[in-house]
Amino acid sequence: MASLTTIGNELYTGERSLPIVQKRKLWMAIAAGVLVLLAIGTVLRGGFVFGIEFTGGSEFRVTGLANASTEGAAEAVDAVVPEAEARAVTLGTDTVRVQTDAVTEEQAAEMRSALADVYGVDASEVAFSFIGPSWGADVSQQALRALVVFLVLVSIVLAIYFRTWKMSVAALASLAFDLLVTAGVYGIVGFEVTPAAVIGFLTILGYSLYDTVVVFDKVRENTAPGTSGGLLENINLAVNQTIVRSINTSIVATLPIAAVLFIGALLLGAGTLRDISLALFIGTIVGTWSSIFVAAPVYAQLRQGDTIAEAKEKPARSERGAVV
Amino acid sequence: MAKARSKGARALIWLAVLIAGLIGVNFSAVQWGGGSWAPQLALDLEGGTQIVLEPVVAEGASVTQEQLDQAVAIIRQRVDASGVSEAEITTQGGRNIVVALPGEPDAATMQRIQASAKMEFRPVLQSAPANPPGAPVPTETPAPAEPAAEPANAWDQAWITPELQAEFAAFQCADIDTTQVAPADEPFITCSTDGSARFILGPVTVEGADIADAQVSAATNSQGQATGGWAVNLELDGEGPAGFEATTRGITGLPEPQNQFAVVLDSTVLMPITSNVIITDGNAQITGGFTQEAAQSLADQLRFGALPIGFQVQSNETISATLGDSQLRAGLLAGLIGLVLVVLYSVFQYRALGLVVVLSLGIAAILTYLVVTFLSSTEGYRLSLAGIAGLVISIGITADSFIVYFERIRDELREGKHLSSALETGWKRAFRTILVSDAVSFLAAVILFLLSVGNVRGFAYTLGITTFIDIVVVALFTHPLLRLLSRTSFFAQGHSWSGLDPQALGAVYRGRAKFREPVLAGRAARSSKEAQRRQTIAERKAAMADASGKED
Numbered sequence: 001m002a003s004l005t006t007i008g009n010e011l012y013t014g015e016r017s018l019p020i021v022q023k024r025k026l027w028m029a030i031a032a033g034v035l036v037l038l039a040i041g042t043v044l045r046g047g048f049v050f051g052i053e054f055t056g057g058s059e060f061r062v063t064g065l066a067n068a069s070t071e072g073a074a075e076a077v078d079a080v081v082p083e084a085e086a087r088a089v090t091l092g093t094d095t096v097r098v099q100t101d102a103v104t105e106e107q108a109a110e111m112r113s114a115l116a117d118v119y120g121v122d123a124s125e126v127a128f129s130f131i132g133p134s135w136g137a138d139v140s141q142q143a144l145r146a147l148v149v150f151l152v153l154v155s156i157v158l159a160i161y162f163r164t165w166k167m168s169v170a171a172l173a174s175l176a177f178d179l180l181v182t183a184g185v186y187g188i189v190g191f192e193v194t195p196a197a198v199i200g201f202l203t204i205l206g207y208s209l210y211d212t213v214v215v216f217d218k219v220r221e222n223t224a225p226g227t228s229g230g231l232l233e234n235i236n237l238a239v240n241q242t243i244v245r246s247i248n249t250s251i252v253a254t255l256p257i258a259a260v261l262f263i264g265a266l267l268l269g270a271g272t273l274r275d276i277s278l279a280l281f282i283g284t285i286v287g288t289w290s291s292i293f294v295a296a297p298v299y300a301q302l303r304q305g306d307t308i309a310e311a312k313e314k315p316a317r318s319e320r321g322a323v324v
Numbered sequence: 325m326a327k328a329r330s331k332g333a334r335a336l337i338w339l340a341v342l343i344a345g346l347i348g349v350n351f352s353a354v355q356w357g358g359g360s361w362a363p364q365l366a367l368d369l370e371g372g373t374q375i376v377l378e379p380v381v382a383e384g385a386s387v388t389q390e391q392l393d394q395a396v397a398i399i400r401q402r403v404d405a406s407g408v409s410e411a412e413i414t415t416q417g418g419r420n421i422v423v424a425l426p427g428e429p430d431a432a433t434m435q436r437i438q439a440s441a442k443m444e445f446r447p448v449l450q451s452a453p454a455n456p457p458g459a460p461v462p463t464e465t466p467a468p469a470e471p472a473a474e475p476a477n478a479w480d481q482a483w484i485t486p487e488l489q490a491e492f493a494a495f496q497c498a499d500i501d502t503t504q505v506a507p508a509d510e511p512f513i514t515c516s517t518d519g520s521a522r523f524i525l526g527p528v529t530v531e532g533a534d535i536a537d538a539q540v541s542a543a544t545n546s547q548g549q550a551t552g553g554w555a556v557n558l559e560l561d562g563e564g565p566a567g568f569e570a571t572t573r574g575i576t577g578l579p580e581p582q583n584q585f586a587v588v589l590d591s592t593v594l595m596p597i598t599s600n601v602i603i604t605d606g607n608a609q610i611t612g613g614f615t616q617e618a619a620q621s622l623a624d625q626l627r628f629g630a631l632p633i634g635f636q637v638q639s640n641e642t643i644s645a646t647l648g649d650s651q652l653r654a655g656l657l658a659g660l661i662g663l664v665l666v667v668l669y670s671v672f673q674y675r676a677l678g679l680v681v682v683l684s685l686g687i688a689a690i691l692t693y694l695v696v697t698f699l700s701s702t703e704g705y706r707l708s709l710a711g712i713a714g715l716v717i718s719i720g721i722t723a724d725s726f727i728v729y730f731e732r733i734r735d736e737l738r739e740g741k742h743l744s745s746a747l748e749t750g751w752k753r754a755f756r757t758i759l760v761s762d763a764v765s766f767l768a769a770v771i772l773f774l775l776s777v778g779n780v781r782g783f784a785y786t787l788g789i790t791t792f793i794d795i796v797v798v799a800l801f802t803h804p805l806l807r808l809l810s811r812t813s814f815f816a817q818g819h820s821w822s823g824l825d826p827q828a829l830g831a832v833y834r835g836r837a838k839f840r841e842p843v844l845a846g847r848a849a850r851s852s853k854e855a856q857r858r859q860t861i862a863e864r865k866a867a868m869a870d871a872s873g874k875e876d
Contacts, residue, residue, distance in 0.1 A: 004673070009829060012738055053639075063647040095647075105431065124428060129641035132378070138420075138638070150771045154764060161760050199710060199772075199783050206768035206787070207721070210761040214728060217757040245731040252669060252727060253720035256662030260716050263658035268651060272368070272709045273658065276783065280717060 008244035014237055021236035024297030031177055031294050038184025048187050051194035052099050053131050054140070058108055060098045061091075061127040062119050068094050076114040081107050091269020102130065143198045150205055151175075158213075162220060170299035171212045174290040178208040181286045182279055196272045200279030207253065207280070208287035211246060212295045218242045219299070231307055232300055239296045250288035257281050332807035339687070339800040346694040350701065359701025363693075366708035366782065367424050369652040371645030375437060377421040377635035387419060394624060395635070396421060398590075399437055412704075416781075421635065428642055443532030443626070444508065445568070446525035447479035447575055448584040448596050454497045454515055454522050478526040479574050479582065483511040488524060495522050500592060517592040525586055525593070529571040532589075534564030536606075538626035540619045543611045554619035556610040558626060565606025572602045589625055655712035662716050666723050674730055676814070677823035681726050684802045688722050691793045696786070711782035718790035721765065725798045728761075729754040730823070733806075737829050743810050743818070751803050758798055766791045 010016035020027065042048070052059055060077070062068075070088035077086035077098050088098045098115065108128055116123040151172065159168040182204060186193060215238070222238040223231055257280050264273030353359030367374045379387045379395075392415045399421065403411040412424040423437055475482040484492075488511065497515035508528040515522050536559045543555035560568055575583045576599045584596040597610055614622070643651075663685065671678030692715065699705040732754040736746035769788030773781055809815050818825040 005829065008734070009738065012735065061647060063644065063650060094650075105434065109431075125644050125646060127642050127644045127647050129639065130637065131639045131641075132637065138378075146771050146774075150768055153767060153771070157764065157767065196710065202772055203717070203768070203783070203787065206765040209764045209768075210721070210724070213761040213764060214757055217753075217760070221753070241735070245727065248673060248727045248731065249724040252666055252723045253717075255665040255669060256659075256716050256720040259662035259665060260658040260713055263654050263661065267654045267657070271651070273651075273654065273713055276710060276713045277717070 004244060004247070011240045011243055014240070017236065017240050018243070019236070020239050020292060020296050021232050021300040024300050027293045027297045028301070031290070035177070035180055035184065038181060038188055042184055042187030045188055045190055048183075048193050049190050051192045051197075053195050054137065054193065056102050056132055057130075058100045058103050058111075059129045059131070060100075060112060060115055061095055062115060062121060062125065063095045063127065064125070065094050065096060065119055065121075068092075068096050070096055072118045073098050073115060076118045077111045080110045080114055089269075091271070092265075092267045095269055097269070102132070105130075140195075140198060143202055146202060147205070150202075154205075154209060158209075162216060166302040167216050167220075167299055170295045170302060171209060171216065173298045174212050174287075174295035175205065175208050177290045177294045178204055178283055178287045181290075182283045185282050186279070191278060192275075194275045196275030197279045200276040200283070203276070203280055204283030204287065207284055208290065211249065211287050211291040214249070215239060215242045215246065215291045215295060216299070219296070231303060235296060235300050235303070239292055243292060246288055246292060250284060254281065254284050257284060332804035335800045335804035336808075339796075339804075342796070342800070343690060343694070346691065346698065350694055350698050353698060353701035357701055359697075361697060363696045363700040363705070363707045365648075365652065366706040366711070367426075367641075367648070368643050368709045369648045369655075369707065369712075370426070371643050371648035372424060372426045373428050373640070373642045375423045375425075375434075375640045376416070376638040377423065377437070378638040379419065379421075380636050389415075392419075392421065394627070397624075399423060403433065403437060420638065434640075443535070443587070443589045444528045445530035445571070446528055446586050446588055447571060448523055448581045448586050449479065449481060449484055449511060449526050450492065450524040451581040451584075451596065452492075452522050454520055455495060457496065457498060475526075477574055478529045478571065479578075480526070481582070483526055484524055488513065492522065492524050497522065512591075514588070514592055516596075517589070517594055521593075521596075523581075523586060523593055523596070525588065529585065530560065530564050530567045531562075534560050534562040534567070535626055536561040536564070538623040540616065540623050543609070543614075551611075553611060554614040554616045556614070556619050556623045556626065558608045558610060560606035560608075565604070568606055568608065569602065569604045572599045575599050576602055587622075587626070594625060595622065651709050652712075655709055655716070659712065659716040659719070662719050666719055670723065670726075673823075674727075675821045675823035676819075677730055680802060680805060680809070681723055683805065684726055684797050685719065685723060687801045688790070688793050688797045691796065692718075692786075692790055695789055695793065699789075705785065706782075707786075708782040711786045714783040714786035715790065718787060718794075722790060722794045722797070725758045725762070725794050726802055728757055729798065729802065732757075733824065734829050737818075737824060743816050743824060747803075747806055747810050755799065755803075758795065762791050762795050 007016065011018075062073075068090045070090055073088035073096055074086040077088075077100060081100070081103055083101075086098050086100045088096060091097050096119070098111075100111070103111065108130065112126045112128055113123045115126050155168045155172055158171055159165045162168065179201065182201060185191070186197070191197070218241060219235050219238040221227075222234040222241075227234060229237075257277050260273055261277035261281050264271060264275075264277055268274065350359065350361065354361060377399075379392075396413050396415060400411070400413050403413065403423065403425070411426075412422075414422050414424075416422050425433075429437075492513050495513050495515075497519040500514055508531075511524060511526050513522065513524050537557075538559070539557045541555055541557055542550045543553040545551050571585055575585065577583065580598070581596065584598050586596050587594040595612075597612070610622070666685070667678065667682050670681040674681065696705070696707060700707065729750065732750035733743075733746050734750075736750045737743065739746075741749065766788055769784045769791060772784035773788060813819075815822045815824060
């Protein structure tokens with residue numbers, strides 16, 4: 001794609017430039033608008049849909065079927081415990097999943113053999129899981145703790161690395177945007193929230209910041225003390241210079257995620273692979289957008305009125321760039 | 325130039341040493357540590373059952389690691405006793421116990437795993453060696469039950485009814501159901517834990533919950549002199565001392581085995597203890613020719629029996645071998661597709677440099693495989709589906725580092741630098757960026773790993789490993805390789821397929837000694853000139869020192 005390289009060249013020299021810093025209020029308004037829309041949409045749709053791991057229940061899976069029709073499956077399970085509310089769905093191409101409310105072990109054993117009869121397989125081929133209602137809560141509680149610890153540590157690391165809390169704040173703002181938008185997409189579409197989705201969600205943390213750090217590293221160089229030009233112009237140039245790189249890194253990061261998502265959804269249906277990759281897929285794409293259109297505008301806004309000379313730190317040796 | 329080459333070559337040699345070292349440790353693990361050349365698979369890929377047990381504790385009470393470790397030891401004993409091999413029992417998150425079993429456990433095993441350890445002291449009413457398995461049941465019918473006198477106390481022989489006696493005579497130790505807790509106020513028949521003796525025991529006289537502590541010490545005689553053996557010092561509280569005093573008062577001096585009380589754990593007799601002296605204060609010393617190990621084990625078991633801790637099943641997951649297999653194949657297929665897509669895109673976007681991406685990813689894959697296999701052999705790490713997802717996703721994140729580097733080189737070329745200097749300058753800056761962004765990713769992985777349960781761990785683990793390997797590969801392979809390649813005329817002269825063609829990159833440098841005036845476009849340029857006019861001398865000096873790098 002020579003054209004992407006050409007665009008890259010033009011963005012690099014400044015021949016072509018997106019008004020990211022100049023129109024920062026517009027970009028921030030768009031970000032806020034998206035968040036509000038997602039929030040309203042989530043509420044209107046009826047909140048998040050939680051998986052069986054959060055609500056508790058029993059689940060049966062029959063795999064490797066030539067004909068994965070759900071016909072008779074729910075009825076067979078209902079016949080054992082009528083009030084268990086069996087729900088049968090086809091996953092991927094060869095799997096049927098039946099979920100019920102929590103049942104006792106004896107009931108589960110009966111349900112398994114009932115299902116085995118329906119599909120003509122051995123009862124041992126019917127995978128069974130029981131999940132107490134505290135499991136998902138346990139996982140999310142831990143996840144929440146991980147999130148808080150991570151945010152605290154990472155803002156310290158970023159503030160030390162960039163030597164300005166403003167970058168740290170801007171990076172966290174874009175991180176928050178990524179997490180909220182991903183959560184919002186789950187809410188508005190009604191994707192099932194499972195522990196695997198929570199894993200994917202947490203992984204967005206790492207990736208989203210990765211992308212923002214790459215952009216801010218360039219910003220830092222272009223606005224290092226001793227650089228000429230106005231602060232905001234230099235920020236804008238820096239962001240424009242990293243756009244092509246951002247697009248390339250994002251595409252490359254997204255491709256394997258998309259592969260996992262595709263295989264997970266197509267071959268296995270709902271499950272670990274699909275749930276992890278779906279959250280990551282959304283998060284990566286949103287993360288690319290936000291590192292350019294949220295992090296940079298927020299940072300520029302925070303530095304509004306500052307000049308480069310006001311960056312009082314002495315430039316470190318490495319910042320002087322290469323002496324070749 | 326020669327220096328650059330030798331530096332590049334040295335890094336590659338280091339990498340080779342690293343790989344050889346990893347192969348070496350793997351080899352030694354396989355040879356002497358019972359490891360294998362392929363990573364072990366977790367249950368969701370191999371098939372099996374995973375049970376997560378959650379402690380049930382009194383309101384406000386917490387579970388200590390020591391308690392958990394003891395519980396793990398007890399559950400392991402129970403699972404082993406049920407004949408299930410290769411069970412894996414671990415603690416998780418400082419709270420839960422995860423029992424992973426190959427295949428599918430039967431109901432009895434499940435019961436056994438869940439039952440909470442129940443410890444109690446009961447007086448021994450009668451004991452005998454265990455019946456050999458399959459011994460003929462005594463034929464004589466028990467005498468018709470006489471209305472026996474109501475037993476007066478827990479050690480009263482009146483508890484032994486003829487039915488009980490008959491049952492005792494025919495009792496097979498294999499019949500014990502350790503999950504059934506015998507009623508505390510009735511006698512019952514059981515065997516020693518090792519199955520060598522049978523007992524008729526009276527009702528409970530001391531509850532395990534009343535055991536305050538049990539410690540090992542050197543045994544002493546009545547004069548307080550060490551006898552050279554080991555003893556367990558038992559300390560009771562609550563209603564323990566009273567019950568213990570009554571029992572010891574009642575049975576001390578009776579003929580054997582009636583002068584014994586049994587320490588019962590999970591319905592089997594850990595050991596019968598002969599009461600030699602009346603204990604009034606709840607502090608007893610148990611001696612009996614213990615080795616230090618045996619004494620320690622008894623003390624641990626006594627302590628554990630005192631724990632107010634039971635477990636309930638939090639989740640129970642059975643994966644059939646078929647499902648595990650199809651999940652494994654799906655994970656590997658996803659990895660393959662992801663890899664091919666990344667390679668195609670890299671070659672498309674970066675031409676010959678794309679091949680450098682391919683080689684670098686190959687090296688990263690080799691390193692990851694060796695590290696994961698080694699950890700699997702030595703640390704018992706098992707690759708789960710989430711772990712594979714982490715590996716696949718890391719392909720993109722690893723390739724991102726190469727892109728950050730390549731784009732940096734391109735930036736430098738655009739500035740009009742020679743390839744060799746563009747490479748070095750670009751590397752310095754890119755490596756810093758890669759380091760900090762990988763540090764952030766690594767931090768995320770470590771926190772996820774430390775604070776999480778279940779699947780998240782496997783995922784965080786592989787993500788952390790690959791982040792680290794990413795740095796190693798980009799520093800010890802990608803950069804040195806580019807250095808060497810930059811010597812070739814294909815790259816040095818910027819062949820249009822090299823991915824580093826200055827012309828295509830709109831470089832200001834246009835071949836030998838032909839320069840184009842660097843253009844700073846638009847406002848940036850104007851403000852730059854203004855700024856130069858206003859500069860102080862110090863600033864100008866700084867700007868000059870900075871000249872080579874300022875515009876990137």
